Amino acid sequence: MELRPETPQDGWEVEALYDLCFVPGREALSSYRLRDGVAPVAELCLVLRDADALAGAIRYWPVRVGGARALLLGPVAVHPTRQGEGLGAWLIGDSLTRAEALGWERVLLVGDAPYYGRFGFARLDGVVMPPPTNPARVLGRGAWAGVRGVVVRDAA
Numbered sequence: 001m002e003l004r005p006e007t008p009q010d011g012w013e014v015e016a017l018y019d020l021c022f023v024p025g026r027e028a029l030s031s032y033r034l035r036d037g038v039a040p041v042a043e044l045c046l047v048l049r050d051a052d053a054l055a056g057a058i059r060y061w062p063v064r065v066g067g068a069r070a071l072l073l074g075p076v077a078v079h080p081t082r083q084g085e086g087l088g089a090w091l092i093g094d095s096l097t098r099a100e101a102l103g104w105e106r107v108l109l110v111g112d113a114p115y116y117g118r119f120g121f122a123r124l125d126g127v128v129m130p131p132p133t134n135p136a137r138v139l140g141r142g143a144w145a146g147v148r149g150v151v152v153r154d155a156a
Helices: 008-021 087-101 114-118
Strands: 003-004 048-051 054-065 068-078 106-110 138-142 149-153
Touching: 003 087, 008 048, 008 068, 048 087, 054 087, 054 106, 068 087, 068 149, 087 114, 114 138
Parallel strands: 068 106
Antiparallel strands: 003 048, 048 054, 054 068, 054 149, 106 138
């Protein structure tokens, strides 16, 4: 298994994996509105490949909350035939280490606290994702003390 940065040649396979793993209409979710017209953070967009195919992928996007820069983690997906092997944890753990090394102080996502809690994520009170996001699913890790506000796109 090889973990490496996503390349432009991987793009169609990554999108196909996201289509396979997520519900139809995933692009209508509020997190996708934060990604429109914004380039992902290329150094943190990773793929996992075995000899045959793409096994998993993760992407990150720059956002702002109350003027503070942050990363929006997601989507992260593992091919259904490879789920349960720890590949999602590998993608998340490795990419978070890379994000810290690059100087990113805070990361947020919309997800399940029991799963993401093991990576240091906890509910973010006072950080608001665009509707219709459930506030209980807005999670963060890092330097969030005193950071409050609506999550907005960061095209810089």
